[in-house]
Amino acid sequence: MKQTMLCILACVSIFQNLAASTDSVWLSIRLSYQNRTVQLDEPSDSLLLTTARFYLSAFEFYNNNRLVHQEQTYHLIDLEQPNTCVLKFNAPGMKGVDEIRFRLGVDSLANVSGALGGALDPTLGMYWAWNSGYINVKLEGQYSKSDARNQTFEFHLGGYLPPYPTLQYIQTKANHSGDHLLLNLELSNLIQQVNWKDTHHIMSPGAEAVRLSVILASSFSLSVISP
Amino acid sequence: MSKPILLLVCIWLSGAFVSPVGSPYALKYPTKWPKPTYDFSKNPTTVEGVALGRKLFYDPILSRDSSISCSHCHLSYTAFAHVDHALSHGIADRVGKRNAPAMMNLAWSRHFMWDGAVNHLDVQALAPITHPAEMDDQIGNVVKKLQATPHYPALFEAAFGDRKITGEKVLKSIAQFELTLISAGSKYDRVQAGVDSFTAQEKNGYRLFQLHCNQCHTEPLFTNGAFENNGLPIDTALNDKGRSVISQDAADDFKFKVPTLRNIEFSYPYMHDGRFKKLKEVLRHYTEGVQVSPTLSGSLRNKITLNDREKVDLTAFLLTLTDKEFLFNPAFSFPKE
Numbered sequence: 001m002k003q004t005m006l007c008i009l010a011c012v013s014i015f016q017n018l019a020a021s022t023d024s025v026w027l028s029i030r031l032s033y034q035n036r037t038v039q040l041d042e043p044s045d046s047l048l049l050t051t052a053r054f055y056l057s058a059f060e061f062y063n064n065n066r067l068v069h070q071e072q073t074y075h076l077i078d079l080e081q082p083n084t085c086v087l088k089f090n091a092p093g094m095k096g097v098d099e100i101r102f103r104l105g106v107d108s109l110a111n112v113s114g115a116l117g118g119a120l121d122p123t124l125g126m127y128w129a130w131n132s133g134y135i136n137v138k139l140e141g142q143y144s145k146s147d148a149r150n151q152t153f154e155f156h157l158g159g160y161l162p163p164y165p166t167l168q169y170i171q172t173k174a175n176h177s178g179d180h181l182l183l184n185l186e187l188s189n190l191i192q193q194v195n196w197k198d199t200h201h202i203m204s205p206g207a208e209a210v211r212l213s214v215i216l217a218s219s220f221s222l223s224v225i226s227p
Numbered sequence: 228m229s230k231p232i233l234l235l236v237c238i239w240l241s242g243a244f245v246s247p248v249g250s251p252y253a254l255k256y257p258t259k260w261p262k263p264t265y266d267f268s269k270n271p272t273t274v275e276g277v278a279l280g281r282k283l284f285y286d287p288i289l290s291r292d293s294s295i296s297c298s299h300c301h302l303s304y305t306a307f308a309h310v311d312h313a314l315s316h317g318i319a320d321r322v323g324k325r326n327a328p329a330m331m332n333l334a335w336s337r338h339f340m341w342d343g344a345v346n347h348l349d350v351q352a353l354a355p356i357t358h359p360a361e362m363d364d365q366i367g368n369v370v371k372k373l374q375a376t377p378h379y380p381a382l383f384e385a386a387f388g389d390r391k392i393t394g395e396k397v398l399k400s401i402a403q404f405e406l407t408l409i410s411a412g413s414k415y416d417r418v419q420a421g422v423d424s425f426t427a428q429e430k431n432g433y434r435l436f437q438l439h440c441n442q443c444h445t446e447p448l449f450t451n452g453a454f455e456n457n458g459l460p461i462d463t464a465l466n467d468k469g470r471s472v473i474s475q476d477a478a479d480d481f482k483f484k485v486p487t488l489r490n491i492e493f494s495y496p497y498m499h500d501g502r503f504k505k506l507k508e509v510l511r512h513y514t515e516g517v518q519v520s521p522t523l524s525g526s527l528r529n530k531i532t533l534n535d536r537e538k539v540d541l542t543a544f545l546l547t548l549t550d551k552e553f554l555f556n557p558a559f560s561f562p563k564e
Contacts, residue, residue: 114269114349115398122353123367123394129353131473132346164475206475 023094025061025069026180027087028225029077033187040079046144047191052079053126054137055106055119059089062099063177069094074106074119076126096227098177104168104217105136108160131204133160136167137216143191148200155194157213159205166209168217178224186219248388249275252403254334256411259419260447263334265348265406270399272406275386278562280404282382283397285561289356289369297355297401300327303559306490307331307408324465326501328486329494331410331553337452341483341499342469349402366394373397408559410489412552415544419447425547432544435537439513442526443485449548454482455524458517462500469499480522492549506545510538 031038033047040049054077060070069091078084110120111133126135135158142151159166174181193215194200199208252272254263270276283289287296301307307330325341339345345354356366373379373392380390387396417423425433436444445451454470461481471479483499497503503512513531517523533541553559 112346114266114347115395115402117393117395121394122350122398123365123370125365125367127350127353129350129357129366131344132350161474 023091024179025089025094025097026225027059027089027100027183028180029056029085029087029183029185031079031185031187033191035186035188038079038187047141047187048143049079049139049141049187051138051140053077054104054139055126055134056087057103057106059087060101061089061091061094061097062101063096064098068097074110076119076124096177096179097181098175098224099171099173100181100183100222101169101171104170104213104220105158105166106134106160107167108165110134111160128156128158128204133205134158136213139187139190143194143196143200145196146200147197153194153196153200155202155212156204157202157209157216159209161205164205164207164210166205166213168213170217170220172220172222174222174224176224176227178227180225182223182225184221184223185216186221189219190215247271247273247276247386249273249386252277252407254407254409256409257416257420257447260411261335264337265334270349270402272403273386275382276400276403277407279382279386280400280402281559281562283401284404288372288376289352291368297352298561300355301330303556303561304493304554305329306410306494306554308494324467325499326496329490330405331408331489332448332487333408334406335448335452338454338484342473343454343484344473348405349398351405352398352401366397370394370397408553410550410553413489413550414547416447416550418547426543428540428543429547431537432540432542433547435533435541436544439531439533439541440488443524444488449488450485453485454479455485456481456483456520456522457513458519458523458527459498459502459512460516460518462502465500467499478522481520482522488545489548490550490554491545493554506542507538510541514538 031049031052033044033049036044038044038047038049038052040052042048055074056077057074058070058072061068069089071089075087076084106120110116115122120134122129126138127133128135135156137155137157139153139155139157141153143153144151146153157166172183190212194212202208202212247270250273252274254272256263284297284301287293287299289296308327328341333339333348336348339348339351340354345351353366356369370392373383380392383392383396383400384390386400414423414425414429418425443451443453443455443457456469459481468480470482470484471477473479491497491506495504495506497506497509503509510533513527514533517527517530519528
């Protein structure tokens with residue numbers, strides 16, 4: 001009985017301590033096309049996006065080149081679910097961030113570790129059943145230049161095995177530091193560089209999946225929403 | 228004061244992972260065998276987890292129209308292979324491309340499926356559940372159906388401490404059951420353990436086996452776990468390129484995972500497409516039918532010659548790999564409540 005009381009007391013004090021010493025950084029994630037925000041199912045120019053889901057993982061936060069926080073976690077961003085597009089990171093003393101480093105996709109260890117839970121649960125539709133491995137990025141929709149029926153496209157980018165590993169390492173810096181940052185993924189480069197004649201559908205690992213992943217990786221930018 | 232804090236932090240952290248509850252289920256296998264490749268620390272087998280996995284394995288709820296279960300294609304009495312059907316058929320009788328392999332000693336496998344498309348036992352079940360020619364459902368839907376049954380949430384709670392069903396838990400429990408499918412009780416095993424002995428015929432067959440077959444069908448698991456081209460003529464209707472479909476490397480064209488030969492007496496028809504019904508045909512392939520191609524395995528480049536008596540002896544040895552304890556183990560068959 002005395003033990004339980006102690007436990008409860010300890011518990012309360014831990015949480016109080018955490019609350020007092022923990023600072024947070026928010027990261028809002030946005031997709032844009034020709035610098036205009038893209039919303040699902042709403043055509044912007046010649047592009048209509050119907051699905052946009054991707055994994056961001058292994059975040060590192062920097063302030064003035066100093067690492068202030070890192071996490072070995074996986075986040076499934078799904079434009080369909082606005083709550084997945086705002087990430088909150090807590091860490092004691094984390095105040096002001098001007099640079100983040102992260103991965104676009106799921107690392108090879110997680111790809112070979114069997115059934116995983118949370119953001120990596122295979123029920124989330126980001127796992128290839130017939131050729132084991134995670135889909136790092138799913139982009140689906142329509143584009144006026146696509147030669148496919150109904151001008152559709154489906155890019156399921158993934159694959160961890162050499163010679164076609166798709167995981168991307170990204171480093172992006174804002175002009176100054178802040179506690180609420182905007183991570184923007186601009187799709188213009190990707191749309192421009194797709195070969196719309198014959199690769200409007202990518203559903204398995206390979207050279208094309210790697211090429212598009214590299215383009216996406218260079219399309220992220222970071223800015224400060226509130227200092 | 229410091230003790231309770233430690234305790235608390237531990238409980239708190241452990242909540243973040245699926246952790247098994249229930250009583251440990253120890254797997255038994257001969258001490259001479261290599262260590263399993265399966266990482267049990269991430270999915271320790273428990274009595275409750277295995278029982279749940281077994282129930283799921285035999286439950287057609289895993290398929291879209293609740294018509295077929297895993298056991299539809301993997302029958303315990305035939306070493307979990309699909310007998311009589313060269314190409315396993317599933318929902319609406321759509322013909323699959325490949326023969327269902329026997330299932331045993333999976334804790335020692337590094338790759339799954341004939342071409343190694345699946346890289347871990349846990350995620351193997353996703354393939355039949357989502358393959359349109361097999362069970363044709365999505366794992367998310369399966370989870371919803373299971374959650375809505377009166378009995379499954381309690382079984383998941385017994386195995387994983389929580390009534391909430393997830394894809395991870397479904398897959399891990401099926402894997403737990405599959406891990407228990409250990410075949411190590413054949414006459415061959417008894418001879419190795421020194422409690423039985425081969426006949427003269429079996430002994431000669433064993434010698435021939437070690438000479439011609441053991442490079443690929445390596446003892447004691449009777450597979451080296453590798454991908455090899457054993458020189459089968461290409462079936463142009465299926466044109467199945469095997470491993471290279473996954474590795475995207477032409478050097479892997481027509482290579483398939485070396486299957487175990489344990490319980491081979493019962494796991495016919497043979498080969499990835501089930502082209503041979505009898506061991507006699509298999510031996511004829513190895514002595515007369517091997518096709519030379521750029522990816523043919525080195526160990527089959529020299530012609531194997533076996534006279535009729537030697538073929539009989541080799542077959543006699545292969546039959547010593549039959550494990551009746553395994554085939555008729557009540558713990559592996561349909562769970563009667």
